[in-house]
Amino acid sequence: MGGAGRNSPHRPNQRNEHALRIARNVCKANALVAYEDLNVKGMVKNHCLAKSINDVAWTLLRRWLEYFARKFNTTVVAVNPKMTSQKCSDCGAIVKKSLSTRTHKCSCGCEMQTDVNAAINILNLVSPATRAALPPSGLACLLREELR
Numbered sequence: 001m002g003g004a005g006r007n008s009p010h011r012p013n014q015r016n017e018h019a020l021r022i023a024r025n026v027c028k029a030n031a032l033v034a035y036e037d038l039n040v041k042g043m044v045k046n047h048c049l050a051k052s053i054n055d056v057a058w059t060l061l062r063r064w065l066e067y068f069a070r071k072f073n074t075t076v077v078a079v080n081p082k083m084t085s086q087k088c089s090d091c092g093a094i095v096k097k098s099l100s101t102r103t104h105k106c107s108c109g110c111e112m113q114t115d116v117n118a119a120i121n122i123l124n125l126v127s128p129a130t131r132a133a134l135p136p137s138g139l140a141c142l143l144r145e146e147l148r
C-alpha cells in the first residue's frame with residue numbers, strides 16, 4: 001500500500017479538503033461505497049451514509065474516492081442513476097417526486113426519507129457478485145451533509 005504519493009490529486013483548498021475527508025472516512029469505514037455515476041449532482045451511498053453534494057465537489061469527491069479505495073482496499077462502484085430517486089426501494093413502483101420532495105411515500109406502505117430510498121436503490125444496483133465478495137456489514141445509519 002503506497003502512501004499519499006504520485007496518485008494523490010493535489011488541489012489545496014477548503015472544498016478539496018472537505019471532499020478528501022469525506023472520501024477517506026467512507027472508504028475507511030466501509031467495504032463498499034456505491035455512488036451514482038453522475039456528472040452534475042450525485043449521491044454517495046454506503047451501508048451507513050448518504051450524501052447529496054454539489055457539482056464541483058462531486059468531481060473532487062470521485063477522485064478522492066478512487067484514491068482512498070486503493071489505499072483502504074475499498075470496493076467503489078459507480079451505478080446508473082436512472083430512477084434511483086423515483087423508484088420505490090421496497091416494491092419497485094415508480095413514485096414521481098420533485099427534487100424538493102424529501103419524503104418517499106409509496107402506496108405499498110413504504111415511507112422513508114427520499115435520500116434513504118435512493119441510497120437503497122443505488123446499493124441494490126451493485127452486482128450480486130460484488131456484494132457477495134464483501135464482508136457482512138451492519139446496517140444502517142444515515143448522515144446527510146451538503147458538501148460546499
Ligand SMILES: [Zn+2]
Binds near residue numbers: 088
Ligand atoms: Zn412501494
